[in-house]
Amino acid sequence: MKAPERKQRLAVAAGDANPLAYVISQNDAETLAMVQAALETRRLRLAFQPVVLAADPDKVAFYEGFIRVLDVTGRVIPARDFMGAIETQELGRLIDCAALEMGLSTLARQTDIRLAINMSARSIGYPRWMKTLKRGLQLSPTIGERLILEITESSAMLVPELVMAFMDDLQREGIAFALDDFGAGFTAFRHLKDFFFDIIKIDGQFIRGIHRDRDNQVLTAALAQIARQFDMFTVAESVETVEDAEYLRSVGIDCLQGYLFGAPTASPGFAIDAKDGQRTG
Structure with missing residues (x-):
């Protein structure tokens, strides 16, 4: 038995550790090992979800690429099962590297799309x-x-000054930035005006069922007004019904993303059929 495992078991036996905390710790360790193995064997994929123009949902503005980790049987392991455990670990940085590498490779092959x-x-x-x-x-x-490049609101607020400098450098290369889950992380407005994000993605908790929820209508309108004030493009996340889409379009949201327009898929609509040159999907 390895020393860390022996120490944990002795602590539990001695009553010095919370048994529930020990179980959670063990689950996190197993999760880290699983993700590490997937990285080493390249059991990773990108799934793509379209972000459509609100004014014309048949037109895709860009796609978002989601990292998918597969177990040894090829089953997709939900991100919620591992992202929290690896976020503060170097493994989280390696997942970011893998997602970026696959995204850049996709952009090199598909020269007529934008990808987040x-x-x-x-x-x-x-x-x-x-x-x-x-x-x-x-x-x-x-x-x-x-x-x-999409950065969550909560993540951006960890080191705002560092994020600002990073964005400034890469925007000179033409790279755009999206603030993900806007409204969920309580961004300090004193920082928001300095960030210069190109795109604001309004968190899905304000979007689902918005056509019948007056509170979320007011909150979303306020978030959209903030985005417009700073010349930021708006995207509504988690759009799932026609009624919600129509309401969001009526209040001037620029783009829509959600299951109404397509779930994340490894076989996206931008794939080209080699036989006839037509788009598939």
Whole structure:
């Protein structure tokens, strides 16, 4: 038995540790091992979800790429089962690197799409992530202007000054930035005016059922007004019904994303059929 495991078991036996905390710790350790193994064997995929124009939902503004980790049987392991455990670990940085690498490769192959890739503010300054970005930008001269980096509101608020400097450097390369889950992380407005995000994605908790929820209508209108004040493009997340989509369009939201327009899929609509050159999906 390894020393850390022996120490944990002795602590539980002696009553010095909360048994529930021990179980959670063990589950986290198993999760980390599972994700590590998936990284080492490249059992990773990107799933793509369309973000459509509110004024014309048949037109895709860009796609968002979601990292998918597979177990040994090929089953997708939900991100909620591991993201919390790896977020503060180096493993989280490696997942960000893998997602970026796959996203850049997709942009190199598909030269007529824009793609958003998620990253944590904790990956800013991580040498491997920056090397992955620089290498990927060299694949095609248009990749930078078609890449969108999404940073969650809560993540951005961890190190706002560092995020601002990071964004300023990469926006010079043509890269756009989206503030994900806007409204969920309580961004300090004194920072928001300095961030210069290109896109604001309004958190789904305000969007689901909005056509019949007056409180969420008021909150979403306020968030959208803030975005417009700072010349930021607005995206409503988690759009699931026609009624919600119609309401959001009526109040001037720019883009819509959600299951109403397509679930994340490894076989997205931008795939080209080699036989007849037509789009599939």
